[in-house]
Amino acid sequence: MTSPDLPAELKAALEARLQGLSRNAAAARAAAISKTYRDGGGSGAIKSEIDALAYALARMPATYAAVTASLNALGEIRPDFAPASLLDVGAGPGTATWAAADALPSLQDFILLDANDALRSLALDFARSSARLRNMNYEPGQARNLLAHAEAADLVIASYMVGEIGDAERRALAESLWAKTRDTLLIVEPGTPAGYARIIALREQLIALGAHVAAPCPHDGKCPLSAPDWCHFTQRLPRSGAHKQVKGAELPFEDEKFAYVALTRAPVAQRLARVLAQPDLTKVEISAKLCTPDGLAIAKIPRRAKADYARARRWRWGDAIIEG
Structure with a gap:
């Protein structure tokens, strides 16, 4: 299984960009950006290089760990899954792409889509430290507009981005994501009741379009849980000194709660x-x-x-x- 810790070259690239940056300033910007997300805003709050670095320092480790855990769970159910191409929608600083590249050695082509210029610039800078990712294609613009012209991929990932859009647009985006999925679509959201509700709504919508659930559910039927219960998981990840400082935390680890669903074109062979x-x-x-x-x-x-x-x-x- 792939480790939930950031790859060494990514950690080194992040540390290099932090040289000379005020950790207090980064912590303040990370706190402001987090508040914007909690209040229902999105990545529009990230406007500058410092914003992008603060966001990456605060959120990349947890997002990487959650996507990695989801891909590890998919790999348990489908050990023969060997996609050649990845489409990372709402890619931000490229976290899900790094996780997929580490978990799936078969990947050769990487296409990333996002409208945020500061995060895109940071992602491209980080990618220069990776022999596999330095030639990735990162397209700027709104996801739905870009998806209309994007090539289909074996694996499509939308991590921590579905919650940034409204309900009507979310349904249209889900159809576009599925249309560009040759084999498997992975959607990851925060492990909150609201994140779970978004996952369940998209799961139901895409099953109606012919999708099959590979993980975490062992069936394509209705989720058997009822409120106030909700399906979510947790992944423990280590915190670096800089990560602790920008998060205002003392513990050397963080527990990221997440919800996810992996949907496939063909039904999976085993139901665990x-x-x-x-x-x-x-x-x-x-x-x-x-x-x-x-x-x-x-x-x-x-x-x-x-x-x-x-x-x-x-x-x-x-x-x-x-x-x-």
Whole structure:
């Protein structure tokens, strides 16, 4: 599996761009940009090189970790998946492209789309440190306009961008994303109830257009969860000194909560149950909430069933498992 930590060359490129930059100024800009996102705004708040660097320092590690975790989950279900081309929509500083390049050695062609000039400039600068990415094609402009003329790709990724657009445009964008998907579409959103709701709405829309779910769901049916519950996962990632400073954090790690769906043109061969929360371990049994091909289930594995109990002790939130 690919590590949730940023690749060495990307970390080095980011550190190089931070030389001479006031960390206090970067922290202030990162806080302002984060507030804009929380208030329903988007990347329009990122206007300058300092803005782009502050955003990258604050958000690239977590976004990279979430996309990597999603791609690792997809790889468990489809170990033979070997796409040659990637279309990264709403690419920002190129985080999802770096994650895909690291997780999928088969990728050769990288096309990125985004309207933010500051983030695009930073992404191109970072890409110069990578032999695989330095010749990537990064098109500036609004996603839907660019998608109309873009070539289809084996893998299409839209990470942390669907929430920046309205409901009506979101449905149209989803159709455009699917139209450009030769094989697999991966959508990643924040692991909030609102992020989950967007994922579920797009999942339902695209299944109606013929898509099949590869991960995290082991079925193409309606999500069995009901409010206030929602499907999301978490990925722990290390924090650098600069990352801690710009985030105003003391812990050496961060837990990124995310929601995702991977949709494919053809149905997947295996349907594995998904662990939807960290299992509850007691001296008597292990209890785990699972999404199964038949719907929601609470698995209870008694301690006396030694082999099954030992196996269940290794289950972690987000794992794909074989029941029984």
